Amino acid sequence: MNQNRSAVQIARRYFLHDCGIGLGKAALGSLLVGSGAHVATTLVAAAESATNNLLAPRQPQFPSSAKAVIHLFMAGAPSHLDLFDYKPDLAKLEGNPLPESVIMGQRYAFIRPDAAVMGPQFKFAKHGQTGLEISDAFSHLPKIADDICVIRSLHTDQFNHAPAQLFLNTGFLQPGRPSLGSWVLYGLGAETEDLPAYVVMSTGAGISGGAANWSSGFLPTVYTGVRLRNHGDPILNVANPDGIDAQAQRDALDQINRLNRRRLETLGDPEIATRIANYEMAFRLQSSAPDLMNLKEESAQTLAMYGCDPDKPSFARACLLARRMAERGVRFINIYHEGWDAHSNVIGNHQKNLEATDQATVALIQDLKRLGMLDSTLVIWGGEFGRTPMIESNASLGRANGRDHHPQAFTMWMAGGGMKAGLQYGKTDDLGFHVVENPVHVHDLQATILHSLGFDHERLTYRFAGRDFRLTDVHGQVVKELVS
Numbered sequence: 001m002n003q004n005r006s007a008v009q010i011a012r013r014y015f016l017h018d019c020g021i022g023l024g025k026a027a028l029g030s031l032l033v034g035s036g037a038h039v040a041t042t043l044v045a046a047a048e049s050a051t052n053n054l055l056a057p058r059q060p061q062f063p064s065s066a067k068a069v070i071h072l073f074m075a076g077a078p079s080h081l082d083l084f085d086y087k088p089d090l091a092k093l094e095g096n097p098l099p100e101s102v103i104m105g106q107r108y109a110f111i112r113p114d115a116a117v118m119g120p121q122f123k124f125a126k127h128g129q130t131g132l133e134i135s136d137a138f139s140h141l142p143k144i145a146d147d148i149c150v151i152r153s154l155h156t157d158q159f160n161h162a163p164a165q166l167f168l169n170t171g172f173l174q175p176g177r178p179s180l181g182s183w184v185l186y187g188l189g190a191e192t193e194d195l196p197a198y199v200v201m202s203t204g205a206g207i208s209g210g211a212a213n214w215s216s217g218f219l220p221t222v223y224t225g226v227r228l229r230n231h232g233d234p235i236l237n238v239a240n241p242d243g244i245d246a247q248a249q250r251d252a253l254d255q256i257n258r259l260n261r262r263r264l265e266t267l268g269d270p271e272i273a274t275r276i277a278n279y280e281m282a283f284r285l286q287s288s289a290p291d292l293m294n295l296k297e298e299s300a301q302t303l304a305m306y307g308c309d310p311d312k313p314s315f316a317r318a319c320l321l322a323r324r325m326a327e328r329g330v331r332f333i334n335i336y337h338e339g340w341d342a343h344s345n346v347i348g349n350h351q352k353n354l355e356a357t358d359q360a361t362v363a364l365i366q367d368l369k370r371l372g373m374l375d376s377t378l379v380i381w382g383g384e385f386g387r388t389p390m391i392e393s394n395a396s397l398g399r400a401n402g403r404d405h406h407p408q409a410f411t412m413w414m415a416g417g418g419m420k421a422g423l424q425y426g427k428t429d430d431l432g433f434h435v436v437e438n439p440v441h442v443h444d445l446q447a448t449i450l451h452s453l454g455f456d457h458e459r460l461t462y463r464f465a466g467r468d469f470r471l472t473d474v475h476g477q478v479v480k481e482l483v484s
């Protein structure tokens with residue numbers, strides 16, 4: 001076979017169908033802001049132009065308050081019944097099984113449906129002018145009771161961690177779909193060229209859904225979240241080794257780019273243009289990352305407010321970094337704090353996790369508000385589902401006084417970004433089992449988040465495999481009562 005002819009055929013296939021551009025996608029930069037984009041006349045120009053356009057700042061579909069998102073994902077699923085959704089009837093029923101009319105044939109992973117009821121494990125009190133009722137397990141959250149919008153009526157389709165985390169982040173239970181952060185970048189582009197526009201950090205024991213939670217799926221890979229380490233160099237192998245100065249690094253990078261461009265000229269694959277862009281980003285990170293990570297330039301008062309030791313990895317350090325990233329134009333920031341899966345010892349588990357997260361979470365909201373950034377930054381707090389009203393106790397597994405997974409009802413809160421401060425929305429039944437007022441499905445939550453950023457979730461679409469996809473699939477309604 002003629003080698004040159006084969007290369008042309010491969011390039012043609014990439015251009016027309018397989019690659020991240022295609023004829024229709026070459027004008028992706030103008031997809032949301034108008035028509036008339038110029039389709040480049042060569043595959044190289046098309047690939048490089050599209051890659052650049054993918055991250056160019058764009059206007060949303062309609063005016064919005066939120067410009068950036070900080071998602072504090074409490075992986076493992078905190079107990080709504082012990083933190084936000086006080087149910088005195090659970091205490092009255094403690095030790096007895098729930099009525100069959102409540103269970104309605106529901107099956108569980110680790111407990112029998114007739115397991116005994118466990119009452120609230122903490123006391124509750126009302127806080128703020130709105131009288132927000134929250135658990136006294138929180139030492140700091142009451143300070144911002146009037147700043148947050150609490151949703152007590154969330155429900156999901158998934159009851160295991162990995163699919164539930166993927167469902168909340170990508171709108172689908174299996175890997176392969178774009179994450180919320182990727183959709184946000186696809187819609188708004190980037191405001192910074194010196195840092196990744198979508199950053200992921202994690203603290204804790206591990207993330208069940210893995211990297212699929214921040215994958216770009218079938219969207220171009222420039223929209224994938226970049227995971228930064230919470231200590232030391234944020235990305236390994238970015239710093240120059242001994243004996244390599246900035247000029248030598250620049251010369252080496254230029255040579256790599258020349259080779260990549262030669263390959264790009266042969267195939268026209270925009271993923272090669274993405275690779276070139278990533279090398280350039282890594283080069284810029286050599287100067288921007290040390291500046292970002294230098295928390296010692298923060299005041300002693302700020303460090304104390306977050307409870308942050310700049311030299312030690314922690315959730316507090318990640319929150320302070322998130323604020324610094326938002327200041328520098330990072331569009332979407334995920335912080336995963338893993339370890340809320342309280343199949344045993346709900347009290348000890350939640351006290352430990354709140355000791356690690358409560359102070360820094362509140363400090364983040366207060367800091368954003370102090371800097372005038374809260375109105376334009378949407379902060380989201382919560383896990384992938386709720387916990388059962390029934391107790392989990394299994395001697396063979398060493399479990400006692402725990403709660404199993406519960407997809408029928410759970411609580412999350414949001415702050416800033418155009419959400420109504422001080423609002424308490426939705427209601428569960430007297431046992432915290434079923435939603436009985438203003439239900440909010442995960443797809444409704446996603447639609448509302450996109451709305452706060454200026455997008456109609458039904459119109460923010462990407463054509464793949466013959467049909468238009470969106471974050472909310474074919475579901476979801478904006479919960480307008482949450483938006484100010």
